[in-house]
Amino acid sequence: MHILLIDDDIELCDLLSRFLHSEGFKVTSVHDGEHGLKMADEGDFDLAVLDMMLPKKNGMDVLRELRQSSTLPVMMLTARGEEMDRIIGLELGADDYLPKPCNPRELAARIRAILRRSEPQTSDTTSQTVTFGSLTWQPKSRTILNQSKPIELTSTEYNILSILMQHAGEVVSKHELSEAALGKHFASFDRSLDVHIGHLRKKIPATTSHTPRIKTVHSIGWLFVPE
Secondary structure, eight states: OEEEEEOSOHHHHHHHHHHHHHTTOEEEEEOSHHHHHHHHHHSOOSEEEEESSOSSSOHHHHHHHHTTTOOOOEEEEEETTOHHHHHHHHHTTOSEEEEESOOHHHHHHHHHHHHHHTSOOOOGGGOSOEEETTEEEEGGGTEEEETTEEOOOOHHHHHHHHHHHHTTTSEEEHHHHIIIIISSOOOTTOOHHHHHHHHHHHHSOOOTTOOOSEEEETTTEEEEOOO
8 A cells, every 4th residue: 555645744754654664555755735736646645644734835725636636535644732723624625634743553553444444345235236316326336426427525425425325214323433434433522523424415415305315313423314
């Protein structure tokens, strides 16, 4: 797996690169936003680790522009305590975040979790095409169509929606969804799921009766409305 590391802290990049190499990853490091965006757009990478504070083009702008043309999984690195940066980053399409300074072992674990969730389904129980009104779900190719046209989703958005679709008509708790889609325990202060759900609501059409597809069940979780 090839990781693109975009961070202007050369010493940190060297540390993380050496550790990720020891964990079996190939790593390419770049140290400014403009170069990072170009590499992410043109290179053959499986995931990008993106710092928010970068010279030439900051991480927010890199992520915003990248999401106009790519669904490459992105792990943000944010300053510790900067909750607004995390929320904005998630709203722009990041898959997950870690505060700096980060533990290299935790970073590797988070990267593996994102990549694992991005792999196509091979289980026979989730291999068939499923239709919900104008929506068609094709698990094998990790594709969701609206009126036969693919909906552009990040890997995390797809994971969340596919889990809700698997349990269509049933409430999926915040704890269950966080474990299954994000690969981490749900924390009451973490708004990651809320932000991703908000994104999905903008991308997924309502039912034929104009009911929103994803319904919030207060204090419990969410429910996918089949039709």
